[in-house]
Structures are given as structure tokens and as C-alpha cells.
Amino acid sequence: MISFTINGQPARVDVEAEKPLLWVLREDLNITGPKFGCGVASCGACTVHVDGVAMRSCSMAASDVEGKTVTTIEGLALGQLHAVQKAWIEEQVPQCGYCQPGFIMSAVALLKANPKPTDKDIDEVLSNICRCGTYSAIRRAVHRAAALLAGAS
Amino acid sequence: MKKWTRRMAIIGGVAGGGLLGVGFWFARERDRLGDRKLFNVKPNEAGLSGWVKITRDNGVVVAVPRAEMGQGVQTALAMLVAEEMDARWNQMRVEDPPEHGVYRNVDILIDGLPFSPEEQGTVVDVAHWMAGKLGGVLGVSATGGSTSVRDAWHPMRVAGAVARDLLLRAASRMASVPVTDLVVVDGEVRRKAGGRVATFGQLVDHVGDLSSMPAPPLKKPSEFKLIGKSLPRLDIPAKVLGAATFGIDVRRPNLLYAAVLNAPTFGGSAAGFKVKGNLPKGVETVIIVPGGIAAIGTSWWRANKLLQEGVEVQWQPGPEPTLDSATLWRRYEGLMQDGKPALTRTLGEEKKLATVRPVEATYRAPYLAHTTMEPMNCTAQVTRQGDKNAVNVWMPNQSPTLMRLIAGKTADVPQAQVTVRTTFLGGGFGRRAEVDLVRQAVTCAMAMPERPVQVLWSREQDIKHDYYRPMALARWRAELDTSGGTPKLVSVAKRQVAQSPADQFGARVVGLPSQGKPEGNAVENPPYAFPFYRLEAVVPDGSVPVGFWRSVGHSHSAFFDESFVDELAGALKKDPFEFRRELLAKNPRHLKVLETAAKEAGWGTPLPAGSGRGIALRASFGSIVAQVAEVTVADGKTLHVKRVTCAIDCGPVVNPAIVRAQMESGIIYGLSAALYGEITLANGAVEQSNFTDYDAVRLADAPAMTVHLVDTGSSAIGGVGEPGTPPIAPAVANAVFAATGKRLRSLPLRLA
Numbered sequence: 001m002i003s004f005t006i007n008g009q010p011a012r013v014d015v016e017a018e019k020p021l022l023w024v025l026r027e028d029l030n031i032t033g034p035k036f037g038c039g040v041a042s043c044g045a046c047t048v049h050v051d052g053v054a055m056r057s058c059s060m061a062a063s064d065v066e067g068k069t070v071t072t073i074e075g076l077a078l079g080q081l082h083a084v085q086k087a088w089i090e091e092q093v094p095q096c097g098y099c100q101p102g103f104i105m106s107a108v109a110l111l112k113a114n115p116k117p118t119d120k121d122i123d124e125v126l127s128n129i130c131r132c133g134t135y136s137a138i139r140r141a142v143h144r145a146a147a148l149l150a151g152a153s
Numbered sequence: 154m155k156k157w158t159r160r161m162a163i164i165g166g167v168a169g170g171g172l173l174g175v176g177f178w179f180a181r182e183r184d185r186l187g188d189r190k191l192f193n194v195k196p197n198e199a200g201l202s203g204w205v206k207i208t209r210d211n212g213v214v215v216a217v218p219r220a221e222m223g224q225g226v227q228t229a230l231a232m233l234v235a236e237e238m239d240a241r242w243n244q245m246r247v248e249d250p251p252e253h254g255v256y257r258n259v260d261i262l263i264d265g266l267p268f269s270p271e272e273q274g275t276v277v278d279v280a281h282w283m284a285g286k287l288g289g290v291l292g293v294s295a296t297g298g299s300t301s302v303r304d305a306w307h308p309m310r311v312a313g314a315v316a317r318d319l320l321l322r323a324a325s326r327m328a329s330v331p332v333t334d335l336v337v338v339d340g341e342v343r344r345k346a347g348g349r350v351a352t353f354g355q356l357v358d359h360v361g362d363l364s365s366m367p368a369p370p371l372k373k374p375s376e377f378k379l380i381g382k383s384l385p386r387l388d389i390p391a392k393v394l395g396a397a398t399f400g401i402d403v404r405r406p407n408l409l410y411a412a413v414l415n416a417p418t419f420g421g422s423a424a425g426f427k428v429k430g431n432l433p434k435g436v437e438t439v440i441i442v443p444g445g446i447a448a449i450g451t452s453w454w455r456a457n458k459l460l461q462e463g464v465e466v467q468w469q470p471g472p473e474p475t476l477d478s479a480t481l482w483r484r485y486e487g488l489m490q491d492g493k494p495a496l497t498r499t500l501g502e503e504k505k506l507a508t509v510r511p512v513e514a515t516y517r518a519p520y521l522a523h524t525t526m527e528p529m530n531c532t533a534q535v536t537r538q539g540d541k542n543a544v545n546v547w548m549p550n551q552s553p554t555l556m557r558l559i560a561g562k563t564a565d566v567p568q569a570q571v572t573v574r575t576t577f578l579g580g581g582f583g584r585r586a587e588v589d590l591v592r593q594a595v596t597c598a599m600a601m602p603e604r605p606v607q608v609l610w611s612r613e614q615d616i617k618h619d620y621y622r623p624m625a626l627a628r629w630r631a632e633l634d635t636s637g638g639t640p641k642l643v644s645v646a647k648r649q650v651a652q653s654p655a656d657q658f659g660a661r662v663v664g665l666p667s668q669g670k671p672e673g674n675a676v677e678n679p680p681y682a683f684p685f686y687r688l689e690a691v692v693p694d695g696s697v698p699v700g701f702w703r704s705v706g707h708s709h710s711a712f713f714d715e716s717f718v719d720e721l722a723g724a725l726k727k728d729p730f731e732f733r734r735e736l737l738a739k740n741p742r743h744l745k746v747l748e749t750a751a752k753e754a755g756w757g758t759p760l761p762a763g764s765g766r767g768i769a770l771r772a773s774f775g776s777i778v779a780q781v782a783e784v785t786v787a788d789g790k791t792l793h794v795k796r797v798t799c800a801i802d803c804g805p806v807v808n809p810a811i812v813r814a815q816m817e818s819g820i821i822y823g824l825s826a827a828l829y830g831e832i833t834l835a836n837g838a839v840e841q842s843n844f845t846d847y848d849a850v851r852l853a854d855a856p857a858m859t860v861h862l863v864d865t866g867s868s869a870i871g872g873v874g875e876p877g878t879p880p881i882a883p884a885v886a887n888a889v890f891a892a893t894g895k896r897l898r899s900l901p902l903r904l905a
Contacts, residue, residue, distance in 0.1 A: 016455075019452075019454055019455075020454060023452065023453065023454035027410070027451070027452055027453065027454070030404060032395075032398075032401075032402040032404070033395030033396075034395075035399075035401070035526075035527070035579070036401060036528060036609070037526060037527075037528070037612065038612045038843055038844050039611060039612055039843075040612075040843050040844070040845060042843060042844040042845055043526070043844050045526060072395070073394070073395030074394075074395055074396075081393075081394075085393045085394065088389075088393045089385075089389055089390060089393055092385060092386060092389060092810060092814070093389075093393075094223070094386075094388070094389050094392040094393060095223030095224070095225070095814060095818055096221075096222050096223030096525075096526060096527070096577070096578060096579050096580045096581075097223065097388065097389075097391075097392030097393075097397050097577065097579070098399055098526040098527045098577075098579030098580060099526050099579075100392055100393060101395040104393065104395075122852060123852040123853040123855075124853065126851075126852050127851055127852070127853070128851070128852075129526070129844060129849050129851055130526070130821075131524060131525060131526045131580050131582075131822065131825075131849060132223045132526070132580065132818045132821075132822075133817055133818040133819075133820065133821025133822055133850070133855070134814070134817075134818070135817075135821060135850075135851075135852050135855035136817055136855065136857070136858055137814070137817075138852065139852070
């Protein structure tokens with residue numbers, strides 16, 4: 001049994017200790033926002049927050065989240081739109097959209113650590129893959145989200 | 154993408170047998186509107202045609218029978234309807250319609266014909282007419298070849314105009330106001346003198362028995378209110394919330410998951426297998442499926458792990474179990490020397506001069522995988538209904554018609570017993586026109602009756618078992634007349650060796666013997682006024698599966714052609730841009746696109762040492778695209794693409810923001826291939842396995858991009874999903890030459 005907090009709710013799952021968090025979320029908790037893309041922590045489609053830190057959930061064992069707090073795209077603003085999601089809509093970022101939950105979770109973590117990132121900061125931290133090539137829109141959206149967050153605080 | 158060439162062969166045969174006289178072709182455009190009950194009309198809704206329904210809460214729902222894989226097709230098609238209906242944009246919704254002939258895609262068939270766009274005449278006209286006719290007969294629903302908007306432009310607008318007309322008449326009857334006094338403005342019916350008569354929602358109960366009239370005249374472009382505007386996409390809010398349902402997100406009661414291990418060599422299969430020990434918790438069974446084995450259970454992760462670690466498989470090898478890339482290149486080099494061309498084409502008159510100076514160059518492009526962001530998957534369920542089986546399929550796919558055909562064949566049930574629902578696609582790029590996943594999923598579902606089974610491939614399986622962009626070898630040769638002072642171009646000739654995806658697709662999907670013809674996009678003529686042009690295309694057999702990879706044959710041919718045009722400019726001591734301008738003097742559209750890209754990129758302005766600009770032009774799928782890449786090369790070996798300037802003429806533009814996004818998308822997709830993309834073979838199997846050794850461009854490599862829409866007054870709609878991809882590789886290679894003097898003739902582009 002592994003217990004942790006998921007999107008503000010307590011969760012207890014009976015899974016093998018080595019089962020990756022991504023598959024616990026998708027198969028055992030029916031949370032499908034985090035996506036499977038590579039299984040080797042390369043593409044970032046599975047990115048979630050564990051105790052506020054962006055992690056690639058495909059490569060994190062269930063036992064490693066025991067007692068921790070996990071947030072997925074579904075729990076980012078719980079029914080509201082997070083500033084990053086607003087910026088993503090305003091800049092019309094997604095194309096196929098599959099990688100975007102991972103990008104949004106990575107961007108939220110980036111802005112928390114660095115509220116006013118440069119293009120270079122964005123390029124370095126957001127190492128996720130988007131095969132539709134929405135990268136220019138992502139850069140614009142991160143800057144816009146930074147402005148929205150700065151305005152709100 | 155273009156996938157119907159071979160299908161046309163059988164279809165052509167059938168047609169010759171008398172179907173033409175039967176008259177299945179929709180006699181009039183409005184017959185394509187379909188029955189008003191066709192479009193899943195629910196309570197609180199009223200169908201206005203097969204394409205449009207209204208809802209009591211004031212919504213307008215448009216049938217979008219094309220796969221949304223990021224190209225914005227839902228938005229574009231809804232815009233066409235909304236424009237003629239005078240609806241408000243925030244009223245618009247989309248829905249996947251049922252399978253029916255009215256939802257066919259005719260342009261995809263026409264594009265699949267083996268003719269260049271510049272070819273005209275009776276044979277071509279008859280073939281185009283036949284394709285249109287047969288599209289109607291077969292009701293092919295497919296997405297690819299950048300055809301969606303080209304196909305929908307007229308019929309979707311007609312559907313909107315007919316819907317508006319019905320609503321006006323319904324309001325007239327409801328309010329007892331002459332129809333001539335009414336008008337639709339901002340998504341409601343008003344008196345011309347002013348004042349609301351009815352919302353769309355109020356008319357749901359009042360359109361019932363009215364019959365649709367021939368469509369009123371469509372708007373002139375000058376009257377457009379929505380078309381041409383960058384309206385927000387309809388699919389974005391769900392995608393930003395993480396709520397969009399992709400194939401991998403399909404959840405059905407009692408769902409099982411299946412992982413697959415495909416035979417390591419192409420064309421191989423599993424002869425038998427042995428599970429080591431007992432099946433672990435989470436795995437219910439292991440079975441043989443077409444091309445491999447599948448482990449089925451309540452956890453995909455556990456099933457996949459079992460296949461990796463706990464099963465011994467006896468593989469039946471494919472036909473070439475020892476094949477490696479070096480051998481294959483040698484084979485292609487042999488074919489380059491003496492292979493018999495499947496196609497020879499000449500343009501212009503050949504002049505034989507006693508002495509010429511030859512310019513020759515040989516280029517290579519490797520196999521490429523698609524790596525759609527969403528790994529390949531398909532969910533299927535086989536249920537017993539009375540004494541018959543029924544099959545349900547949920548799948549991110551580019552051709553529900555084809556998936557339905559193969560699902561029915563696999564389960565041995567009639568087509569009428571098969572339902573295919575298309576989810577959002579996490580990328581398509583041509584890969585999702587293939588039928589391998591539906592075959593495996595239905596096979597798994599048959600082993601687990603009544604239970605839905607979701608087959609999902611790991612990324613490793615995706616990269617090792619794709620239908621690859623063909624590897625290709627090309628030799629260009631030009632002859633220059635140097636008898637005068639300035640060398641003059643006399644002739645150019647290209648000989649190209651590449652497998653044909655169109656040919657293979659027909660063989661594997663509908664079981665036709667190979668015809669050995671080249672894929673049409675790979676052999677399109679360059680737009681340049683060469684004094685004499687010869688093309689020879691050799692089409693090898695081969696066990697490596699090839700498929701439709703974004704822009705298909707343009708993806709390698711553009712690299713060969715546009716690199717060589719640059720080399721020719723060098724041999725003639727001309728600027729690459731100026732040289733192209735000369736050769737395009739009689740092609741004003743191409744010329745304007747080229748000049749726009751050059752001007753916006755600051756062509757000719759100085760750059761620091763180690764930097765360079767390269768230009769390339771390619772017309773594909775009815776659009777013309779030119780790109781200028783600016784690169785820096787550090788230490789003579791580290792290549793960075795700094796910015797890309799892109800110009801496109803795609804004819805009338807429905808949504809400029811989507812066109813720009815598609816150009817950027819095509820550039821990044823092509824750049825990933827140009828910088829990193831290479832699938833190699835050893836022992837009959839693919840050597841690459843994941844993004845760790847088959848990488849894609851990420852933010853750090855992504856250039857700044859600007860896209861310029863060029864209006865040359867053309868009324869023909871061009872595609873936008875693919876045309877952004879072909880020019881980028883040659884633009885970058887030409888820029889590397891400008892920066893370093895090194896000519897890179899092989900993809901991916903490697904300096905060290």
C-alpha cells in the first residue's frame with residue numbers, strides 16, 4: 001500500500017513499489033492528464049509536480065511518492081484556470097495538444113523558481129519534446145504567464 | 154498523406170466494369186449535404202443537413218469527419234459553416250459524424266493520382282473525374298495530403314448557406330413575418346428593420362418539416378466576416394485543461410490493456426512463446442497477434458514488463474533477417490548505376506554539344522520514423538449481438554473508413570457491424586493512416602470477448618516498427634556550355650532511387666501486387682525553367698516498410714533538388730536567390746513567394762563570420778513555400794539554426810494564425826529530421842529505440858521563426874499541413890555552405 005496526496009485528495013493504492021507514478025495515476029487513479037511519451041524521462045509528456053517540483057512521472061517509482069503531495073494538470077487550479085493555462089489559451093499554443101499538460105506543468109514550476117525567465121532560461125529548463133513544433137508559441141506564452149502572475153501578485 | 158494511388162488501381166478496375174453508368178456520383182453539390190437525420194441528431198437538437206445541427210442552448214454543431222491531429226481542421230471547417238450561416242464564433246461546436254458517403258474526402262483521391270500538378274490534358278481530366286466519382290461511391294473518409302480544407306471549402310460553405318436559409322424560413326413561419334424581411338446577424342434571426350425574431354435555439358422545434366432548398370448564392374470574399382480572421386481554435390481549452398481525450402485516454406467499463414512485442418525483423422512473426430513462471434498479477438493472458446505477441450491484463454505497465462523480461466518467443470524471421478544499412482546503400486548505388494527506371498520524364502528539348510562542363514552531385518536521405526507524440530494505440534471490443542459479432546473501435550486514426558474495413562476483416566464480420574470512433578490524435582504525420590494497430594487490437598479483443606482492450610505500443614516498438622520515410626539516393630547532373638565567356642546552363646538530369654510508400658500501402662492494406670511505380674510527390678517537377686530536364690526514378694523492392702511521412706516524397710526530393718540548384722548557382726557564379734529568380738521569371742506566384750522570403754530575411758545583408766543564410770523553395774500540395782534559414786557554425790562544427798523566415802502562398806486563407814502555426818510546425822518537424830533524423834538497420838532490425846537515440850528538436854534548438862502569407866490572387870486553395878516541411882532541410886544545408894563553404898549532401902546534416 002502506498003499513500004500520498006493527489007490533487008488535494010488522499011490516495012491509497014495497492015501497487016508494486018516499482019510501478020512508475022505515471023501508470024499509478026493513469027491506471028489506478030484514472031488521472032489521464034499526464035501522458036505517456038517515452039517511458040525514459042526524455043520527452044516530459046508525463047511531467048507532474050511532486051512536493052511542488054516538476055518530475056517526470058514515467059521514471060519515478062510509486063514507493064518514492066509515499067507521503068508526498070502530487071499535482072497533475074487536473075489539480076493545477078482545480079476547476080479554475082491557472083495563469084499559465086490562461087496564457088496558453090491566449091497564445092493559442094497547442095496543436096495536437098498531447099505534450100501540452102507536461103509543458104504546462106514544467107512551465108508552472110519554472111515560473112515558481114524564476115518569475116521572470118529570459119528566452120534562454122525557458123530554453124534550458126523546458127527540455128520537453130513537442131513534435132508539432134509549438135516552441136515559439138510556448139516561449140511567448142511563458143512570458144505572458146510571467147506577466148499575468150506578476151500583475152496578480 | 155497521399156495514400157490512394159494504389160487504391161485507385163483497383164477502384165479504376167471496378168469502375169471500368171460499369172459503375173460509371175450506375176450514377177452513384179452526387180449529381181449536384183447539394184446532394185452532398187446529406188439527410189437531415191444523418192448527423193446523430195439528439196433530443197434538443199435539430200439537423201439542418203448532414204453537416205450542421207442546432208441545439209436548444211443556441212449551439213451550432215458542425216460535422217467534422219477529419220482527424221484533428223493539431224492542424225486545426227475542426228476550427229477551419231467550423232469557420233466555413235459559421236461564415237455562410239452568419240453564426241457567432243462562440244456558438245460553434247464540432248462533432249465526429251457517423252460513417253457515410255457524404256463525408257468522403259475527394260481531394261485525397263485526386264492527389265493520389267500519378268500525375269504532376271502541371272500535367273494537363275484529357276487523360277488527366279478523365280482520371281480526376283473518375284477519382285471524384287469514385288470518392289463518392291466509396292465514401293472514403295480520410296485525412297492526409299493536406300487536403301481537408303481544399304475538399305471542404307465549397308461544400309462546407311454550401312452547408313452553412315443552406316442552414317441559414319432553413320433558419321430564416323423557420324423563423325418566418327414561427328413569427329408570421331415574410332422571409333424577405335428577415336436576416337441572420339450574429340447568430341440570431343432579426344428583422345431587417347431591426348429587432349430579434351428568434352435565437353437559433355428557439356428554432357429547434359420549428360425547422361422540422363421544412364425541406365432544404367437549393368443553396369442561395371455564397372458570399373463573395375469581400376463579404377467575409379470570419380474567413381480570413383485568426384479566430385481562436387475550438388480544441389484548445391480542453392487541451393490546456395488536460396481534458397482532451399486522445400486514444401490512450403479512452404476508458405471503457407472493464408477495460409483491459411495490452412502491450413505488444415513485435416518481431417524484431419521486418420515481416421517476421423511469432424511462431425510460439427513460453428512464459429517464464431506464472432503470469433504476474435495484472436496480466437491475464439499472452440497471445441500471438443499479427444506481427445508479434447501481446448500481453449493482456451489490467452496493467453499496461455505490468456504487461457509490458459512481462460514482455461521485456463518474462464517471455465521467451467520463437468520468432469519467425471522476415472525475408473531479410475541480416476539486412477544492414479551499409480548493404481542497402483550499396484544495393485542502391487548499384488541501382489543508381491544500372492537499375493531500370495520505373496519512370497522516365499523529360500521536359501524541353503535536349504541539345505547535344507560537343508564539349509560541356511558537367512556539374513555532378515550525389516545526395517542521400519535516410520529512413521525516418523514519425524514518432525508521433527502519442528505512442529501508437531487502438532482500443533477494440535468484440536461483443537455478441539444475437540447470433541452475430543459486433544466490433545467497436547476507438548482510435549486516433551487518419552482513415553476511419555480503412556480502419557473499419559480492416560477491423561471487419563480481422564473479426565470476420567460485415568462492415569455494418571463495425572463502429573469506429575476517432576479520438577483526438579496526439580500527432581498523425583501519416584503514421585496513423587496505417588492499419589497495423591487496428592489489426593492487433595481487434596485480434597486481442599477477439600481473445601477477450603465482450604471486454605474492451607486497449608493496445609498500446611511502447612516508444613521502442615514505435616520507433617522499431619514504423620512505416621518509414623523511404624531512404625533515398627539521388628544523383629543530379631547538369632551540363633554547362635563554356636564555349637562563350639560566361640558558362641550557360643544546357644541541361645539538368647536527376648536520377649533517384651527510392652521505395653514507393655504509395656505502392657507498398659496498396660499492397661499491405663488491400664493486398665495488391667506491387668506495381669513498382671514511384672510515389673507521386675517524390676517525382677514532381679521543379680518549377681524552374683531549365684533548358685532541358687530529365688528525370689529517372691528507380692523504385693527498388695525491399696522488405697523495409699515505408700509509409701507516408703509528413704510531405705511524403707517532397708521531404709527528400711526537395712533536399713536533393715534545392716541543394717543542387719544552389720550548387721548550380723555556385724558553378725555559374727551566381728547568387729542562389731538571383732539564380733532562382735531568373736529561372737522563375739515565368740512563374741509569378743513562385744517568384745513572389747521567393748522574393749518575399751528573401752526580402753523579409755534581409756537576403757544579401759552582411760552577417761558575422763561563421764554565419765550564413767540559405768534559401769529554398771518548394772511547391773507541394775497546392776501551396777508554394779520559400780524559406781530562408783540563418784545559421785551559425787561555431788568552431789567549424791557546431792551548427793545552430795538561428796532563425797527561419799518563411800513565405801507561403803496557399804491561395805485563400807481561412808485562418809491565418811493556423812496557417813502560421815502549421816508553417817512553424819512543418820519547419821520544426823523538418824528540422825528535427827535535418828539535424829537528427831536517421832533510422833539505421835543492423836541484422837534486419839532498426840538500431841534506434843527512443844528519443845535518447847532518435848531525438849527531436851527541443852526548445853533549445855528551436856529557431857526564431859517568422860511566417861509571411863503571400864497573396865498572389867490565386868483562387869485555388871492550397872494545403873498547409875505539409876508544405877512547410879520540405880524546404881527547411883535544403884535551406885539549412887545551403888546556409889551551412891554559405892557559412893562554411895562545406896556542402897553537406899547527406900541527411901541528417903553533420904559537420905564533424
